[in-house]
Amino acid sequence: MKTIKFFLFCTCLLMIACGDKDGAEDGLSGYAPASIIGKDLSLSRDSDMDNWYVKILQTRNELKMVAQDWELGNLSCQYDKTGNNQAKLKISYTITILDKQVRHTEELDILFTSEHGGTFSGTDKVSSDGNTYEQEASGYFTFDTGELSDFDDEATGDEDVDFSYLCNSWKFRSSEKYLTFYPDKTYLIVTNDNGYREERGSYRIDVATSLIYLTSDQGTTKQYEVDLLIKNELEWRQYNQQTGKYSYETYLYSDKNGTENNPGGSSGTEESESDVLYVGYVYIRAERIDFIIRYKNPENYTSDSKYLKAGLCYGTSPHPTITKDRKTSKSIIDPDEDGCTTISVDKSTIYYLRPYTEENGKITYYKEIEVASFGKYVDANVESVGKNTVKANYTITSGTYKVSLEGVISGRLQHFADIGYKGIGEGSYTYTFDWGFNNRFDRISLIFRDINTGYTYESDPCYPAQQ
The missing domain is CATH 2.60.40.10 (Immunoglobulins)
Structure with missing residues (x-):
């Protein structure tokens, strides 16, 4: 009888232990995010987060990583959610100390114990002077605290998508699916995997959230969040409310829109x-x-x-x-x-x-x-206002534009500042140059890239003298 009671007691303990584990992973908490894009993440070797050794901010087009005592270079970061509260994080960075470089590659299992932090453990592979060794890595982390003071002012991750690239044809990386955006705010989706099909409709862009809304001619609306949009690649994701998961799609720039494959229409040279x-x-x-x-x-x-x-x-x-x-x-x-x-x-x-x-x-x-033409919807001028300083004034009466300050110094095209996405209204921007000893200044202009048409507007150039 004692043996049976002892067996039941052990069984209960095992069930309680397993229940606690399942609760941490499969419960309702679900702290681990699908992506860390635009959110700060700090790693510390101990529970005192003031002793963090690296901070990460991964925007849609850029990776920023800082340390307290060293300059970091050759950065890479990969985050993959593996469970409700778990994920894998792989980061690499190089520390330069005088003329010596030390490369770190950390592969970490991270456990979210709350929405804004948890613990991590894994390995850190260190390479220097041709020698490589591996050491254990463990500690604590914080996430999405909103503390970005260790990054520069532009590291907010909110306006990384350049929608001026959108009006093109794109082909899905792994199938015969084509997506085309037109300047008149209409779109075309062509699929040819299991028979030719077309979907047409209109689209709307929300620059602040990097969302695109597709509304078909039948009235169905779908929402996509753009993670990457460059000259030859489009990456976006759609949230499935039924499964609670994201589906990701990657498109590459295409000279075709898929209608060439229509068996009932024109194709190839018969367009x-x-x-x-x-x-x-x-x-x-x-x-x-x-x-x-x-x-x-x-x-x-x-x-x-x-x-x-x-x-x-x-x-x-x-x-x-x-x-x-x-x-x-x-x-x-x-x-x-x-x-x-x-x-x-x-x-x-x-x-x-x-x-x-x-x-x-x-x-x-x-x-x-x-x-x-210039002056209809966009008007601007750039003028010298002081030593090595210019001021750009602009007026927008229609549309949304990605605005930047660009020019030529010593015969080379230079990108000076991203001013951000601007809509209807007036504004100004002041910029002071950090002149080099041998720089010869040629000109500077305000650039507007229309996110709906892809057209580019350039103001009359300013020719400030170096002082």
């Missing part, structure tokens, strides 16, 4: 003439517009004999023609070259730009675009 050419680059300065005419499917034009000879007609009314509006001379459109052409325009005016070709007396027009 409709109106879509063969388009204006794929627009750069607006005061009283001028630079543009490039490109092929929709450049892979179909593989030799000089196939190249088209095209020009541009433009005017202040829709559907310009070469007989009633201004035009540029025609030139060969080489898919491997980006030949930029400039037209003179009036300020504060809406223009319509339309490529055309002429062969054997036949005029063919292609898809036109609408462009507002």
Whole structure:
């Protein structure tokens, strides 16, 4: 009888222990986030977080990592959630001490015991002077405290997505799925994995939260959070309320939009003439517009004999023609070259730009675009206001733009400051240069990148003298 009671007692203890473990991992707490992007994370060897040895801030386009006593370089960070309260963190960094470099690679299992912290354990591989050894790493961490004073002022992670890259065609990395965003705020999704299908609708961008809302023509709305948007890659995720998990998608830039695969439509070289050419680059300065005419499917034009000879007609009314509006001379459109052409325009005016070709007396027009010249929706000036200091003033009456201060020093293009995303209103920005001994200043301008159209506006340049 005593043996049976002792067995039951041990069984109860085991069940209690297992229950505690499951409660920590599978309970309702769920402290571990799906991502640490935009949130500060600090590691300490002991429970005193004032003794932290490294702080991490991973934004969507950048990684920042600081130490209390050393400058860190060659940074990398990978975070993967593995459970409700658990995750794996792998970080690497190099410490430079005089002329000696020490490389650390830490692989850590982290346990969230609250929403803002917990414990970690793992290994730290250290390499220096050709020697490598491994040591244990354990301690405590804090997360999402909002304390960013150890990072510079721009390390908030809120405005990392450059939506000026959005209006393009993108192909899903692992399937025949295409996603296209158009400047008129419409989108097209083409899938061809199990039969050809199209979805069309409109989209809306929330810059502050990096969210894109797709509303189909049937009225269904889906929400996506953009983690990365650069010239040739788009990464976003969608939250599934039923499973409580995120689904991630990675798209790469594509010269096609998937409609070429439509068995009931045109494909390959049998595309409709109106879509063969388009204006794929627009750069607006005061009283001028630079543009490039490109092929929709450049892979179909593989030799000089196939190249088209095209020009541009433009005017202040829709559907310009070469007989009633201004035009540029025609030139060969080489898919491997980006030949930029400039037209003179009036300020504060809406223009319509339309490529055309002429062969054997036949005029063919292609898809036109609408462009507002400088001063219509965006106006700005940059002026010297003191020693090595300039002040930029701007007014926006329509749209949302990513604004920056850029210029040329000693013959090289320089990016001076990100001013952020700006909408309707007025503003100003003052910047003081840290002049180098041999720098020769050429010019500086305020740059506006329209997140809806991808067009770029540049103010008249300022030429402040170095003092």
